[in-house]
Amino acid sequence: MSQPAIELFQVTKRFGQKVAVNAVSFSVQQGEVYGLIGPNGAGKTTTFSMMCGFLYPSDGTLKVMGVEPTAPGALKGKLGALPQDAILPPGWQVGTLLTYWARLSGLPQPEKEAREALDKVGLTEAWAVQTTALSHGMAKRTAMAQALMGQPPLVLLDEPTAGLDPRVAAQVRQIIRDMKGKQTVVVSSHNLQELEELCDAAAILDRGTLAQAGAMSELTGQQAEFRVQIARGEVLPPELTQLPGVKDAKMEAPGVLLVRFDGQNHKPEEVISRTVGHLLQTGVLILGVSRGRSLENRVLQIL
Numbered sequence: 669m670s671q672p673a674i675e676l677f678q679v680t681k682r683f684g685q686k687v688a689v690n691a692v693s694f695s696v697q698q699g700e701v702y703g704l705i706g707p708n709g710a711g712k713t714t715t716f717s718m719m720c721g722f723l724y725p726s727d728g729t730l731k732v733m734g735v736e737p738t739a740p741g742a743l744k745g746k747l748g749a750l751p752q753d754a755i756l757p758p759g760w761q762v763g764t765l766l767t768y769w770a771r772l773s774g775l776p777q778p779e780k781e782a783r784e785a786l787d788k789v790g791l792t793e794a795w796a797v798q799t800t801a802l803s804h805g806m807a808k809r810t811a812m813a814q815a816l817m818g819q820p821p822l823v824l825l826d827e828p829t830a831g832l833d834p835r836v837a838a839q840v841r842q843i844i845r846d847m848k849g850k851q852t853v854v855v856s857s858h859n860l861q862e863l864e865e866l867c868d869a870a871a872i873l874d875r876g877t878l879a880q881a882g883a884m885s886e887l888t889g890q891q892a893e894f895r896v897q898i899a900r901g902e903v904l905p906p907e908l909t910q911l912p913g914v915k916d917a918k919m920e921a922p923g924v925l926l927v928r929f930d931g932q933n934h935k936p937e938e939v940i941s942r943t944v945g946h947l948l949q950t951g952v953l954i955l956g957v958s959r960g961r962s963l964e965n966r967v968l969q970i971l
């Protein structure tokens with residue numbers, strides 16, 4: 669496997685007595701979309717700020733694209749970042765500001781990059797608008813355009829869809845989807861459905877510590893459990909546990925059968941088909957089958 673895009677090993681950040689991030693370790697592979705999840709105050713923005721090189725870790729090792737992000741110029745041209753509360757300077761037109769930033773980043777065709785990035789975020793018409801005249805959503809998209817200019821190999825987006833209307837939020841999600849496989853993207857959001865849909869893997873933080881990190885399919889139990897919605901008939905869970913691959917079966921709620929299975933040694937489609945087949949044979953009628961659980965359920969379970 670190639671070198672990870674980001675590697676944290678026992679990273680801690682203290683602000684005086686306050687431990688904002690506590691011995692956190694995880695890595696982000698190149699080309700993946702990686703989610704940072706956690707309730708308010710969990711340490712997401714602090715982690716982002718360390719990845720961007722805005723803050724020094726108090727302890728531990730952090731490598732971004734193979735270098736320490738705080739080393740001067742280490743990530744120039746390699747990193748695009750949308751900070752959580754990006755504030756645009758007053759007294760600039762959007763296009764002029766983006767062009768200026770593109771020039772600062774050393775991009776060879778600054779105005780072209782600025783126009784393309786603004787198009788990408790759906791703000792073509794804002795080129796000559798003063799930054800102070802932008803709505804919150806427009807300012808956020810301008811800041812996002814800045815992060816995308818020059819197509820850097822790593823893009824860090826702290827709550828990119830917060831405060832955007834649904835149509836624009838969908839557009840931003842599409843931009844992230846389009847980057848998958850070509851650029852590495854780290855994204856934080858409180859919208860867990862959005863992260864479940866977008867991310868290949870994620871880290872869940874809770875009060876500064878790492879609660880869990882892994883592939884999205886692991887976090888959502890795709891290889892470990894499924895639910896069967898029962899319309900009618902009597903389900904006998906002990907019979908189901910005799911089926912190959914089934915570890916446990918129980919009625920989770922009226923009409924909802926939860927089956928846990930051994931996804932290491934058995935293919936999910938085979939275990940699901942066997943279970944459904946058995947239920948049908950015993951006269952049980954089924955309304956639906958769903959694999960895994962939602963990321964939201966998982967997060968609520970562990971936090």
Ligand SMILES: Nc1ncnc2c1ncn2[C@@H]1O[C@H](COP(=O)(O)OP(=O)(O)OP(=O)(O)O)[C@@H](O)[C@H]1O
Binds near residue numbers: 683706709711714715
């Ligand atoms: N500069 C600072 N000085 C002191 N404490 C800080 C500082 N920055 C963050 N903290 C504290 O560190 C903890 C983590 O904050 P952080 O902003 O990283 O959380 P977050 O997960 O991004 O939260 P949110 O979802 O609300 O944005 C919080 O308790 C916060 O009060």
